[in-house]
Amino acid sequence: MQAIATKLKGRRGDSVLFEDVGFSLSRGQALVITGPNGSGKSTLLRLLAGLLAADSGRFLLTGDDGAVLPVPDFAHYLGHRNAMKRELRVAENLAFWKSFHASDSGEGLSVDAAIDAVGLTGVAHLPFGYLSAGQQRRIALARLLVAARPLWLLDEPTAALDKRSDQLFADLVGDHLKKGGLAIAATHQPLGLHNIQSLELSGVHRAASSSGESWT
Amino acid sequence: MQAIATKLKGRRGDSVLFEDVGFSLSRGQALVITGPNGSGKSTLLRLLAGLLAADSGRFLLTGDDGAVLPVPDFAHYLGHRNAMKRELRVAENLAFWKSFHASDSGEGLSVDAAIDAVGLTGVAHLPFGYLSAGQQRRIALARLLVAARPLWLLDEPTAALDKRSDQLFADLVGDHLKKGGLAIAATHQPLGLHNIQSLELSGVHRAASSSGESWT
Amino acid sequence: MMSHEAFVFVSYASTAVTLAGLLIGILLDGRARRAELAELEAQGVRRRSGPARGAGS
Amino acid sequence: MSDTTASQGWFTSLANPTRFLALSGRILPYLATAAVVSLLVGLYMSFAAPEDYQQGITVRIMFIHVPAAWLAMMCYSVMAIASIGTLVWRHPLADVAAKTALPIGAAFTFLSLLTGSLWGRPMWGTWWVWDARLTSVFVLFLMYLGLMALHRAMDDPARAARPAAVLTLVGFINIPIIKFSVDWWNTLHQPASVMRLDGPTIHPSMLYPLLVMAVAYTLIFFTLHLMAMRNEILRRRVQAMRRQAAQAIGAGGARP
Amino acid sequence: MMALLKRDLAIATRSGGAAMLGVLFFLAVVAVIPFGIGPDLNLLARIGPAILWIGALLASLLGLDRLFQADREDGSLDMLVMQDWFSLVLTVFVKSLAHWLATGLPLVLAAPLLGLLMNMSATATGAVMLTLLVGTPAISFIGAVGAAVAVVLPRGGLLVSILILPLAIPILIFGVSASYAAVTDPDPFLPPFMILSAIALFFAALGPVAAAAALKGAAD
Amino acid sequence: MMALLKRDLAIATRSGGAAMLGVLFFLAVVAVIPFGIGPDLNLLARIGPAILWIGALLASLLGLDRLFQADREDGSLDMLVMQDWFSLVLTVFVKSLAHWLATGLPLVLAAPLLGLLMNMSATATGAVMLTLLVGTPAISFIGAVGAAVAVVLPRGGLLVSILILPLAIPILIFGVSASYAAVTDPDPFLPPFMILSAIALFFAALGPVAAAAALKGAAD
């Protein structure tokens, strides 16, 4: 399985945030995207997830046999927000995502096992809204575990996490990579991962292409 | 001016988050609260701000003449959220807070000066919603500058800030302390401040008091 | 009640007023936009796709 | 996701905003002149036309009522076509066209309602009835206003474009309802007498002024629309420059 | 998809009860009309079906704006939109269905009680229930389009109702006329009812597709 | 406090114009009624005042839930609640007032137009305007209580309307009956109107205090 991006160009409104972004990841590798505030890290991740259309360039996920795989079915996206309902219990939230995600790409942990894995044993029956910011983020990470998908797209996964949880997170990603997964993460903080590629976005934006001035 | 806390006890629902928390700050001093996720940092700050009632213990702010000052009028509270309206321009937002806060405790910077001070010269006329996460946080910090208040209560003030802005923030707090202010901040990241006390919350919670069992 | 002529007159007059209002609104809007653009350019904000090419601005 | 590239039609490269501004700037004077001339001719002809033996002088309201009603529908059709452009080619000019047509369409719809009421009072003895045609035009008016509110409520035009286009297309159902309401339900209102498959049934002395006025209204519409589109492009340019300013400041970073 | 249905229903019943509000509002609308009309029982019975329908229409519009907005605020919407086109349409369909089950169905069940208040005959009440049973899902489905458009808005609220009301008018017209046809003798009940059903089916097909298109377009 | 009023009005008029939305919704609701009732002008004129009042009630209720929720979501609410008791009550009063100015007042001004559409007489229209002028502020003030309670709820939204609707029903009833009393001969206009005014004053006093208490209690 490989994830290959070629010459990606991302735009927000009138300005090109990045251009000519390319990388190639294979099983067991991770990519860390860094850059100052507003440099386009989140934009790049949403683009990889298919939530935004790239201005040009392409991002392909190919299976071990070379077949092109649809990213939405083989990738987990974790955004700035946690995708959990405050009203529902933690276990209900995770159970929902487990059945929602469990379309093709194999098995994941059980809900309880995932909660254990993020070190929050015992919160299963609490409404999600009762948790602290860091605990909420960790439950959001547990979503990645309940349904196994090879590619993880993580946007500031460690926001609001304390030191210990940072380590826990590093272990989770490490495990995922060891099992042959891929990970792409945007972050300001060092993730404590080894064996990673990194991509630095400059934060210097150019106005949209000179020939055809942008419309928006 | 002194801020003195004695034997504060904070509870969320059934569990006591901290007990016997005490400290004493005088002009020019800062307190940094650390602790793992869910240990009660935010709870403690909200309690100091008067947004939550303490289970027991007291927090007093006394003037230089020993008189007890009402915390709400002499403290700035900066929470996880920025307290700015996305629809309004940055200048409008800050002008509103300037006139809202400017009750008793003296003068503050002008709106433009405050924006300059957080290094965002030129954004005054932009709608707040246009800014990136880090820029928004910096404007939220500017609110503390437009109305001068001696005590700053900061909850993860540097969340979403990049490295350079972290330094800027440290300078701001340093200035504030030098002018005789007090600051109490909860954070996971080192703030780059010197001459600070620190308070570590353990994150080990106890069930509510054995004698009078809690009801909530 | 009003005479029939009055109805005709009111119809034509209100049509004229509405259309003229629309026209004036659009003209004023255009003016305001141009003024904003000029103000921004005076502040040194440039479109970074090169020098602002005239037409209309 | 096999291909994230936005499809770029040929006119993406052809028509950039600057070129559009230049081109429209050249066309506008001619268009405006033609509109004014035809309006003057139309007004002259409509007052020279003979009075109707049934309706008396009020028949003159027809010359401004009917074109307004036609334009109200045409304007929505223009918006619907533009919406298809937005959805299929994703061309921002289509979105600009759809958005700026709204207030103009609303104005023509308002005029058709107003002049209709003013005609209805002497003819039918009431300002307003809830019959199928009148009501469907009123619904059209509401849809214009709703879409205007929708655009006003969004802070980012680029994001508003596609959802608004979808809604515009869904609302297009109303246009055939307006057109054929007189045939489907028997109502107080006149059935079609000009735009019929078997040719107009109206007397030429009234038909010609009506047609000239219709042409004049159409020219007025296109003139105003073009002007509004130019404004909108400038508005977006200002907005874009403001955003760029924000980003430039972000990149500039903290105080030294 | 069953999971989605279950989740949405759980949220609707847990946090504040959308169902209850709809019924309450329905009651309030129907209860004030007699104040206007006065105690003329015949007149009340005559306009009863219309009032019930109008009340139901307004009641099902309430809360419709949250259909996707809530998912957007907490980030779930990203996962929904990430799906392929067909699954997304299905998702919208299921969410609209959940909205109907939580909001529309209780209205149908409350109709007999209100029919009693309005002094309506049993036939009329039955007819109103039947037409509501067919018509309210149509409102939810076409409402999904408005809700999808509202996703890009800072605050949807009223706007969704404004955008949807004109589109819902055909449902109202045929719903009411079928209800009347059931009681007044010469008019046959079936033709308007069939048209209503056709509209409902049409909207059930159109709504999710259009809403999905709007959602895809709104992603940012 | 003027700053707060100005800010809230600026937000209401800027982002999509709450004012315009309220009026549009009002228009849409009233336009839908004849589709249900049928085009009978006499009947329309008779139920006109009730319809106008229902429309106005709905238009001012919807969107009321955002009164404090928006402030909570962006964190401003903490600063408001941190004030002393008296300032907090004043703050709530000012915010309710801003809500009325942005939402209620435009409804009052739009009423005559709708009266025309509903074929109402000039007297009836005038009476409806007058009662709306007195009644809609009462809705905003009492609505503040619901909005304050909604702040603690995960997803306030609908619940506000549930809480407030029962309290708003007296306003509706006296508003409607005063409007009718103005046109039907034997009934005197003043008694119900005085009751309506009394309710409005009572709510203007009670609402802010109760809402402030709820906000203080809700802080977490």
Ligand code: HEM
């Ligand atoms: C508010 C009230 C009215 C509205 C909303 C309205 C609307 C319309 C519309 C939409 C059309 C275009 C129909 C088409 O192209 O097929 C139209 C045409 C027309 N209307 Fe009205 N109308 C109103 C009142 C009246 C009244 C009171 C009269 C005369 C007694 C009238 C006479 C006509 C005539 C003669 C046409 C031209 C039909 C044709 O030749 O195709 N309208 N009106």
Ligand SMILES: Nc1ncnc2c1ncn2[C@@H]1O[C@H](COP(=O)(O)OP(=O)(O)OP(=O)(O)O)[C@@H](O)[C@H]1O
């Ligand atoms: N929805 C949006 N519409 C328009 N512009 C946007 C939108 N979201 C972000 N932007 C702009 O795009 C640029 C990149 O934003 P992005 O969120 O990708 O940055 P980031 O690298 O993730 O920053 P941060 O570290 O603050 O999260 C910013 O300048 C921002 O102003």
Ligand SMILES: Nc1ncnc2c1ncn2[C@@H]1O[C@H](COP(=O)(O)OP(=O)(O)OP(=O)(O)O)[C@@H](O)[C@H]1O
């Ligand atoms: N609104 C609430 N209602 C009930 N319990 C809460 C609420 N907010 C937080 N808690 C609980 O109180 C505890 C402390 O939360 P708090 O937010 O103070 O932690 P924190 O130290 O700020 O954590 P973080 O580093 O994640 O921000 C947590 O266990 C959490 O579950």
Ligand SMILES: [Mg+2]
């Ligand atoms: Mg980001």
Ligand SMILES: [Mg+2]
């Ligand atoms: Mg915290």
